[in-house]
Amino acid sequence: SFRIQQKESRCQCIFEGNEEHSGPSLLNNIYTELYITDGGSSEHTSEHEIRQIETASKHPATWDAPIKANDIFKASPESAKQIRTVLTKGIAGIGKTVSVQKFTLDWVEERANQDVCMIFPLPFREMNGIKEKKISLIHILECFFNLKTNPEVLHSNKYKVVFILDGLDECRFPLDFQNHRSCSSVTESVSVGVLLTNLICKNLLPSALVWITSRPAAAGQIPPDLIDRVTEVRGFNDSHKEEYFKKKISDPDLSSRIISQLKSSKVLHIMCHIPVFCWISATVLERIFRDSESGEIPKTLTQMYTHFLMFQIKHGSHKYDDNSKARLKWDNQTTLLLGKLAFQQLEMGNLLFYEEDLRECGIELDVALVYSGVCTQIFREESGLLQERVFSFIHASIQEFLAALYAFLMFVNYKRNVLSQTTNAKIISTFKKTPMHAFLKCAVDNALANKGCSGLASVLSSSLSCLRELDLTSNNLQDAGVKQLAAGLGNPQCKLETLRLMACELTRKSCAALAQALQSTSTSLKHLDLSLNDLQDSGVELLCSGLKSPSCKLETLSLSDCKITANGCSALSPALKSNPSHMRELDLSINNLTDSGVKHLILHCFCAFLRLNNCNLTHESCRMMGYVSKAEHSGLRELNLSANAILDSGLKQLSVALRHLLSGLQSLSVTYCGLTADGCAVLASALSSNQTQLKALDLRGNKLTDSGVKLLSHLLEDPQSKLEEFE
Incomplete structure (x- = not known):
């Protein structure tokens, strides 16, 4: 039935690294418990996310009230307040999506929350695909889950229904909570923005449970009075980090060596609060230590990402033989194009890219698919429930690194300062050599x-x-x-x-x-x-x-x-x-x-x-x-x-x-x-x-x-x- 369909669709497996080579992993086999805290504020913060990790890492554990993902809708014993709407904050890649996926999987496998009748994960990145349409909630559920639902079941207070709105920061349509159009019927066709606004405001399905996840910078879009609980995913604490590396790397001596190396660098150890960065570190350091590669062991973010990129270039160069089309090979131009995409989209604050974004950047769709196949570890393609192709980098810091690399290479190799918006400043005069310090000052x-x-x-x-x-x-x-x-x-x-x-x-x-x-x-x-x-x-x-x-x-x-x-x-x-x-x-x-x-x-x-x-x-x-x-x-x-x-x-x-x-x-x-x-x-x-x-x-x-x-x-x-x- 619906539980089986959910299990077979998205919640059972997770892709880690290069999907083409390793294939999907069972979530239960690799899942490491994330540190989630109860309490906090939905207010906007302007601090860079890496600084937020560092700040959080300095908090004594006694300051926080930890909570398990499966207990997200359960009120504390001393509180009589009913929890119907939860906002979970967390920086990019910290594990928000994995948390909601594990929540759904545990429900499907009858491990938790068995009083819940139905769970509907509705990621914002997939809602973007229907932002121009007027559509009813019933129609959305039918399109996304191939499920014909009786409207009376959804409206009834007898059945507990959970809607998971994952990735508020990826939303590309307006959510107006001040003067939104009212919608109280699951069969009424309205814009997806109006639909979700009414769902969160409890005009639509007031008894439904709603779980929203967001990066901190976008969390302030939801008025605080509509939120019953604010939680924060802090990622891996120190014990979680060690548990992850021991699961990831079967050789105990090698895993211990990697853990020791990461502990010796403050910035890398702090970054390992982010699960995906643990995977990047494991990929790079395992290759260096196991293959006895010469060269300096990375101690900074830039060094780590440079090693990671070099690995991708080598892998991509071997992917296609000499008979392949030249434009499908991985070369320096490939890196430059991905860097250009990273730079332009970063300027706009976008972590998700669609086909029109690629074309605007000079990347043809078939070439982009090669990038996502060869280099899923950096640039990946997903097909949503509506089969719209969505592209992204595996983490915001990877996008920032490639954007910085693009700006640097354009300055050094082509004498162009892309950090300046004016045409005159971008084309550096051949009669006046601009020094590197001027470029860095511009940055x-x-x-x-x-x-x-x-x-x-x-x-x-x-x-x-x-x-x-x-x-x-x-x-x-x-x-x-x-x-x-x-x-x-x-x-x-x-x-x-x-x-x-x-x-x-x-x-x-x-x-x-x-x-x-x-x-x-x-x-x-x-x-x-x-x-x-x-x-x-x-x-x-x-x-x-x-x-x-x-x-x-x-x-x-x-x-x-x-x-x-x-x-x-x-x-x-x-x-x-x-x-x-x-x-x-x-x-x-x-x-x-x-x-x-x-x-x-x-x-x-x-x-x-x-x-x-x-x-x-x-x-x-x-x-x-x-x-x-x-x-x-x-x-x-x-x-x-x-x-x-x-x-x-x-x-x-x-x-x-x-x-x-x-x-x-x-x-x-x-x-x-x-x-x-x-x-x-x-x-x-x-x-x-x-x-x-x-x-x-x-x-x-x-x-x-x-x-x-x-x-x-x-x-x-x-x-x-x-x-x-x-x-």
Whole structure:
């Protein structure tokens, strides 16, 4: 039945190392008890996970209240509180997934929790595959487990049902606990985000037990009042480490030698709290000691991972003979491509990659499958219950190592600094040799910038924060920093109203993170400046998904000098139309919009302040403004068209519009627009009419001559004219 199906599917076996050679191992044969503690907080932490291991290792055992995985839903004897929702934290690779797998296996084999009727493991990495669909819980169970369930059984309080939501940090869809749509029926079709939110909030199946696992940085997404118990997987303690190596390596002398070697290095011994690192260490040290290989025995993380990578390269080189396709062989280019993937995805904070991520990185799918076959120990492929291919590195620290190696090799071999986002900085001048210390300083600056953003996100998420304005102009935040910052912007506790990110080395990826924050119903952000960043049209398109949201409260948006074209205006226009009530000020200056872009923009722009200076416009843009209905521009108060070739013909078009369609305009700037005295005559005539409200006029940088200046100067004394300032 269902128990047998669960056993035969995923919970009985575990892959350790290279699946192709060793095959799956029975979980019961290799499982070593993990150290799990009861109590703790779901608050966000910005500390690097390796530092978290070190901090935890210093805690006296008497500080912790250990708990077995099978007792995760059992209340302590002194507590009458019923445990229905559990959040288990733990750094990457510490054993969270193995713990839930063992929990399920013990239930299947009738070793524990026999009062439970059904267990449904629903990993977030597999939920990502249906994030775009509307689906019911019944349909999910049918698709994932090939199980037809009576809805009445799930809704009944007579049957105890457990849902395991593994890997919250891998979730790629929004979970909005503040203003989510209500769903109380297992047959109702909604988005998977709404479905899981209602399951956790107990609107859906209130009697169900829910177990959520997460890395510490993502645990704060779940409001604390929805959690009955917070536990933490600490991995292996010292006795567990020794037990693991004795099980893994049958030769007792060799296992003892490996244990002694690891104890001699503080950082390696601390890292052995992570089960997968124990396996990496065993793989490397067993080969060195057993084969009597020459060379220094690794004492640092970098040395350990370098030995591990060298082993993979040797293994991959022997995998395919000379008759194989050259592009399927393991070589230095293979390492570089994997490093590029590791680097780019690390910048985005991703541990999971899909086929589109590989293609974007230049890795073809068939080649990726070779990598995962040859090198499962570094890069692995999984097929979820929906048969979608998912790729990952076996641990976050492996990904970090390969990313660092990629950056180093690109600098040394290709004279490119990929740690800098700007094109000019990436291509190092052949006339000016950049020293290694400058490259290393860039790495340190990036690390500080990213850590600063995670710290700021933590501050913004605090109920004690009263921060209303934040200016990070000219800081090297990059996309990874903004992604961390955006997590704080979407927090219900965040009160920030003004955010300036000018010249922060951002790309389109930052726009995706900010758009998600703008869609949050709890956002307070009103003013956003992204000027002097390489966002391009694709970035504007991503940002528009946030601007369209009814939750967006943005009043001021600055996108000056962001490499936007008419295509960006085409995306921006419907976004402004769908949510016109808030946006008052829009700055698109120093972008190559052209007349075509303005044509898209003015149809739906209801802003009071519009800056289009230096946008490669002509008199045609002025003419098009004359065809827009008065209602659509009745709120426009300030218009800047400076540094555009609008010429006298364009100024004449504007002069006509000032009497009628732009009659509410109070400030007009047309500096350096190729104007002469002829244009001044028409403009003076328009401004002498009591139909215009223009108070400020800036015509600097034009060849007006004395006659033109005299015509306009007289308007300052004309009682019919509202003009007060003229330059």
